[in-house]
Amino acid sequence: MKQIEPKQTQLLHIAKSQCKLSDVEYRDLLAGHSKDKKTSSKDLTYSEADAVLNYFVKTLGFKIRTRGCNPLFLKDCNPLFSRPARARGPLPGNVTALPSPDQLKLIDALGAQVAWKYADGFQRWLAKYVKTDKIRTSAQASRCIEGLKGMLKNSKE
Incomplete structure (x- = not known):
């Protein structure tokens, strides 16, 4: 038994x-x-x-709650998502970290706060300072966020 x-x-x-x-x-x-x-x-x-x-x-209605995978929250599915990037260490050379949805939302919010001189001002700024037409990696997203924060800080001074 x-x-x-x-x-x-x-x-x-x-x-x-x-x-x-x-x-x-x-x-x-x-x-x-x-x-x-x-x-x-x-x-x-x-x-x-x-x-x-x-x-x-x-009979008694007990519900087993798992900490399992909810497809809407990938952080619950994969333990790699639940730890900060610094805790994971550097990625191998052939692996690219995609920007997180939170990073993309923050970029949209910060970009909306900046007073652009042209309708496509954000795209021009992205091409000139981040050297890309579209944010494809987490590193690009981080550079973009920090650049937009700096622009907002300088515009308020």
């Missing part, structure tokens, strides 16, 4: 607290779903713990 896994024990205790079961009710529930009337989660087998968890989910 396979023993209970630590994650199952953790889930059982979380389910107990979420379903607001008293200690006596919880132990009665464990005894009802185990062969030898076990009253401790550590004594359960893998399959018995699975049966108790299924009971919590199907």
